Amino acid sequence: MSMQDTASSGVALWRLVADGIERGIADGRFAAGDKLPGEMEIAETYRVNRHTVRRALAALAERGLVRAERGSGTYVEAQKLAYPLRSRTRFSEIVGAGGREPRGQLIEATDDVATRELARELGLKAGAPLVRIEAIRLADRTPICVSTTWLSAELFPGAGAVFAATRSMTKLLEHYGVRDYRRGATRITAGIVDATDAARLDLALGRPILVVDATDHDLDGKPLMTKHSRFAAERVEFLVES
Amino acid sequence: MSMQDTASSGVALWRLVADGIERGIADGRFAAGDKLPGEMEIAETYRVNRHTVRRALAALAERGLVRAERGSGTYVEAQKLAYPLRSRTRFSEIVGAGGREPRGQLIEATDDVATRELARELGLKAGAPLVRIEAIRLADRTPICVSTTWLSAELFPGAGAVFAATRSMTKLLEHYGVRDYRRGATRITAGIVDATDAARLDLALGRPILVVDATDHDLDGKPLMTKHSRFAAERVEFLVES
DNA sequence: TGAAGTTGTCTATTATAATAGACAACTTCG
DNA sequence: CGAAGTTGTCTATTATAATAGACAACTTCA
Structure with missing residues (x-):
């Protein structure tokens, strides 16, 4: 000095x-x-x-x-969120562990019908009624991921309204009596953000995203919901336990 | 580095x-x-x-x-406590303002009778019954001063027990309905610590002390108590407002 | 295309930070 | 007294901190 x-x-x-x-x-x-x-x-x-x-x-x-x-x-630089991939993964706990405040925000909840793909994941028949929830999850004010979640409309009637109120998948499931759940097989790929997601994630066009497909099961192995999530690659880092 | x-x-x-x-x-x-x-x-x-x-x-x-x-x-070095001398002086406030914890400790409370000197200070007759309180005041764990306080035994019956419980002159007076009080004339001299006070102040023999004599009055000017305090000179510094 | 504004890199200089060793000056205690 | 232990002061060396100026490389925008 x-x-x-x-x-x-x-x-x-x-x-x-x-x-x-x-x-x-x-x-x-x-x-x-x-x-x-x-x-x-x-x-x-x-x-x-x-x-x-x-x-x-x-x-x-x-x-x-x-x-x-x-x-x-x-x-x-948006500090990359360290996101451990375990069978028991809770967005709120991961973000909270980093000293940041987890937030969830409903974009829209609509009725849908199961494609053959979705039906297989959820253990239903093709064409079965579903609830589709589009949501953003943030850490503090930073959007981390956009995810599309499908649940059986018969098992979880009015799921969209419940998510809008609780802003948390964990609390949504609790509302229907599901005390605990686990993540099944998780597939991770990468891609380029599309215009819709770019706007939702506050991400520049052409930026890479991490695409995660996973299905959650209850403790008996029964499928509860299947998700298609797009993470802003520059804001998150998946950790696989060794 | x-x-x-x-x-x-x-x-x-x-x-x-x-x-x-x-x-x-x-x-x-x-x-x-x-x-x-x-x-x-x-x-x-x-x-x-x-x-x-x-x-x-x-x-x-x-x-x-x-x-x-x-x-x-x-x-x-014991940090010298800055002790402003004002008409409204509260030990606890002065110490607290320095970010230290004020403490009071009763040494002994005995009955006494007024000398001519004490009687004049307190507006009583010589030989009037008094309560004499010997106390130490500390900032955190450091003894700051030893003081001998005399109060009228008739106006403040059982004052010794009250001080032992409250460890504060201000609270003692509140107990007897005195909401506020002021310091009257204050005399300051210096001397050498005696063996008794040296032990109480955790001070080496031969060290200098500040000797303060003061009488506190209520807002009508009636004498409440008179004090003879000995401060460890190396731990306190009196400030006179200019 | 060109000007303006931005970060990157270079040389240079001065002050502070930290280490190292040696010895003086002083206190304590047997 | 004398030895041991303590703080004070000196010289010396190396690394970091901070400043200064100049120019290159790059982006942005009119």
Whole structure:
């Protein structure tokens, strides 16, 4: 530190700048994807040299909080959500474990009929009545995934309204007396986001998504619901237990 | 920082050492007057160079938390309590304002009779029955002062027991219906601690004390109690408003 | 296409941080 | 007194922190 004007505090200037920016990210002043002010501008607001700002940004970049793009600017990286893939996977618990607030939001709930594919997954006959729920799940204010969930309309009458009220699949199932459930086989692929999902996920067109298909069963192995989820690849990271 | 083994944290090593020692003082691991471990020993426990420890100690010394004595050791300076002298002075508020916990402790409560001196202060006749309360007041675990308080036994019957229970003069007066009170003329002198007070204040023999004599009045100016207090001079600093 | 604005990289300089060793000055205690 | 242990001061070296300036490489937008 130079700081000939101030007594040395034992804390490096670049650290103070980095902490300040991180606080700005944490409290939402800079949201995921936002462009930070230019290095010169940051240097002026903190009254330090541009190189000191670069040191601070480098520290944040190493931790994955920001990403610099030459010629354009420095952007807030949505912190990738570590998403462990286990048989007992609860979105709310995963997000909560990361110190973020899980949210769910209903897009629409409609009636549907089972295709041969869906019927096989759910153990029903083709053409059986289903409830289809489109929902977004967020961590704090950041959309993580859009998922389409199908449930048997006969087993779960009015499921759409229940989800709209509870905003949680776990609570929805509890409402129908299902105390616990497990995830069955999970298929993961990747793709490019389509226009509809891009808008819902607040994602730029052409960005990659993780596509997850899974069916949940109760403890007796009876299928409860099957899901088709699209995760913003830049915001989530699946962890497979070793 | 050298720390070639660790990624730079932006916090100076000497600061970490200073913070560690300060924490030790704050939580009572090192009490006021205690001798800190030698510089070499501290250097070994934190695995840093002796000079780095000296830097940390210098920072603490500048803030008045420790005092180095050449050839002997480094000692914890009892932080001098800033004690403003106003007409409305409450020990608990003064100590609390410094972020420390005020405590009171009854030594003994006995019956006494008014000398001519005490009688004049309290507006009574010589020989009138009094209650004499000897008490210690502390900030956290550090004794600040010993005070002898005299009250009229007729106006405050059983005052000793009430003080033993409440450990606060303010609460004692509230118990007898006195909502507020003011300090009258205050006389301040200095002296050398005697053996009895030295033990009570945990003070070395021969150390200086501030001696304060004051009489408190209710809002109508009627004398309530008169006090003779002995403050450990090295632990308190009276402030007179300008 | 070109100007403006952005990040990346280079050299250079000064101050602070941390380490190392040696010895002086002082206190404590047997 | 004298040895042991303590803080104080000095020189020296290396690494990090911070500042300064210049220019390259790139993006954005009119």
